[in-house]
Amino acid sequence: MSANVIGFSFVLIGIFLILGKVVRLHSKWLRDLFLPSSIIAGFIALLLGPDVLGRLAEMLVPDVSFLAGGLIPDDILSVWSTLPGLFINIVFATLFLGKTVPSIKKIWGMAGPQVVMGQTVSWGQYVVGILLALFVLTPVFGMSPLSGALIEISFVGGHGTAAGLAGTFDELGFSEGADLALGLATIGILSGVVIGIFVINWGFRKGFAKHVGGRSYFTDEERERIGESYGFEMERDVREAKAIEPLAFHLSLVAVAIALGYVIQQALIGLEALTWGSWTDVYLFPYVPLFPLAMVGGVIVQLFFDKLNIHMYIDQNLISKISGFALDVLLVSALGTLSLAVIGDNLLPFLLISIVAIIWNVFAFLYLGPRMIPEAWFERGLGDFGQATGMTATGLLLMKIADPDHQTPALEGFGYKQILFEPFVGGGLVTAASLPLIYQFGPVVFLLISLAITVFFLVFGLVHFGGLRKNKSNS
Template sequence: MRMQLFDVLVAFAGLSLLLLVGMALRQRLRWLRSLGIPEALVAGLLGLLIGPFGPWKLFPEQVYQVWSETPGVLISLVFATLFLGQQLPSPGVIWNRAAGQTAFGMVLGFGQYLVGGLLVMAVLQPLLGTNPLMAALIEVGFEGGHGTAAGMGPTFRELGLASGETLGLAMATVGVLTAVILGSTLVVIGRRRRWLSVEPTNEGPTKASSLLRRMADDDPMSADERLALETASGTIDADSSASITIDALTVNMALAGGAVGLGLLLKAGLTLFGSLTGSVETSRLITAIPVFPLAMVGGLIVQVLLQRSRQTSLVSPVAQASIGSLSMDLLITAAMASLNLPLLEENWLPFIALALVGLTWNVCAFLWLAPRIFSDHWCERGIADFGQGTGVTATGLLLLRMADPFGSSRALEAFSFKQLLFEPFLGGGLITAIAPLMIISWGLPRFNAVALLLTLASLLLGLRLGRQTRRR
């Protein structure tokens, strides 16, 4: 046991060193910053050189084993922190601000399942014998990102696609790189063709101030909610009578751990239910459900309990965001450093085909569907979702900043509210978790039919919302 704990310590030290080197390289190399490549991804790519399949192996196999198992553990912690500390506005406010943005995000996500499923069923499976589970790789890699790809690895292996995690991580890497390149190109084209509603001017600060005043007037939070949020984040001192001696970060870590624990209990309950059904296939599918979306549900339960017991001052949104960010950085670094390159090499042809189809779908959705779904500022709103649906949320924010540097379109507000409706389901949510199970249980023809219906339903919803907004 002592040797195992020492291996964990060495593995953590190695990941920390990679992150420091990645941070230093990103600060020194301007082209890395311009591409928007995060430090953790740079560290992970460096880790490939000294990883288990790299040319210079520096660590023993036990350390690499820790690296390979780290992502599956940390992704649950990432998702457990999503709702903790969040003072949510009313459902009506969320819907009014983010309905159209959510509809477009759902069109992108369900469409990625659709084009991937059609490609695998019609071309890759008949010609190359491709595993049908690869139909889910576009959404897992593009919408979900590195964290989701790592978290879905055990599910893919349980269902028969051993290379699923490796292919998902590679797809996420392609997504991050191409999202910035293609997205920046689309912003430049949009500026030349006057798709952007607001051109940069010297009045930027004035316009930004006006936007902040307008957002303050429409603030969905009450005074009490705002006070509770500021108290939890540490910007206002809490009542000394309610102070506790334990460190605030420790409390927040314990709350996040409790959310993960609830997720594990939910998983155990589902597994027990599967065993009671008597069906071997049902039990197998339920066993393959990952823990991380259940940890997200656990975080929501913990947050509700804190609110009802009036103990929201115990949880800090800043601390929870830091815990999630730390977990995600370590996760990406470990996952990329332990990437199984031989498995990627075996599936390079279907991987490239899926990546190209996914990118084509995202670009076409931006050019053809975004102008019809969004009644105003379609380019700004669409480019944010394109960045998130191809790369990560930070990529969407980067592209939105390029298109609307002064925040005059209010696209940032809609994009932020959209995450509350979108992330629990797609991009690593419940639908992402059960999609591979549905592919195995239903087969690709039925799965593709459902994906088509969901894509069309999301599109019709978006078009209807766009027409209603134009009439106002």
């Protein structure tokens, strides 16, 4: 494949991003759903590709050959199909760059209930997903047992994680899982926003949402920023490295983080081959993708800068822009190459997985939330609910609606929560390892592990933080 084709594939991504921006600007209902321009752009590319326009042309105007494969050339689609697995490494390498890593004690004091709640929801998604796979998806529809991990990968992990695991799905013989995961991630975002706003209105009528209406929900600028963002920014005093262009310097930091992740990955693969892998003939690390270890590499880089007291040279806003660019490219390329045929062939299982995931998430928020979060459970739980349906930005916008003047610790707690949440589930090490673990040890073993961890966090949250809530209500 020529360099010109690769270059032109990025040109087309830019064009589709502009189209997505224009469509979003002129579609109020899309803005109200807070869908980012990149997701809209990806769906426009999908509509103009072989699975939609190409098939329609074959049915309606079979003699028009240039429309047979849609308007996007096969060579471009081939390049796009490789991009998610590459750019997800950039997204995860930047997660902790530019953010001062606070002490565990401080994180726990501020975000302990949300950490426990988030872990309960995520591990619970494995439990309900694998149970669904064992009793319905595999015996009735003949799907791979790996389908039990789709809920956590798609709903907590989101589009980025789903696309980034495409290679792992392929290696483990469940290629259709990547397309199903992307489709489920879209269902997650839509359900998170629609159900979240409905629940806020219900909570306001019932008296749970006490801070709604502190001022108008969003200014135009805030609406645009939240709809286009995937996280939150931290203001800090930043100095520029004078001997190198700031963008090049920060890209170099991301590259170092990814390189460290690669070294760790290869070291783990080698260690496994020399020890327990050769003893048991069970291998996991060759199937674990690079991106969660790139995140570890980013933490190492940040700790190194903190240790030398030169952290002020890392501009978190610039790191955020690099991450946003990588995620935009990832989403357009992943959605543009999504196979609708796979979803159509598995439509009933797809709907069942979606329904089970939504029921679990709503149950966890409305039933477990008030029993596990001792203070401002509604506002803080909304953030966890939004993140559990596929996007950090969904959690942010729901908290913004429910608490526009930041009268609760929801936003700060949500931010601190990520430090003890994202390294493990929601696209972290556990999410990346779940597929090879199910493949090597079977779904029942992973179900028992997930159930034990879910019960642990559930009991701890109900007893410890639930007890704090009762003490506050009695005092």
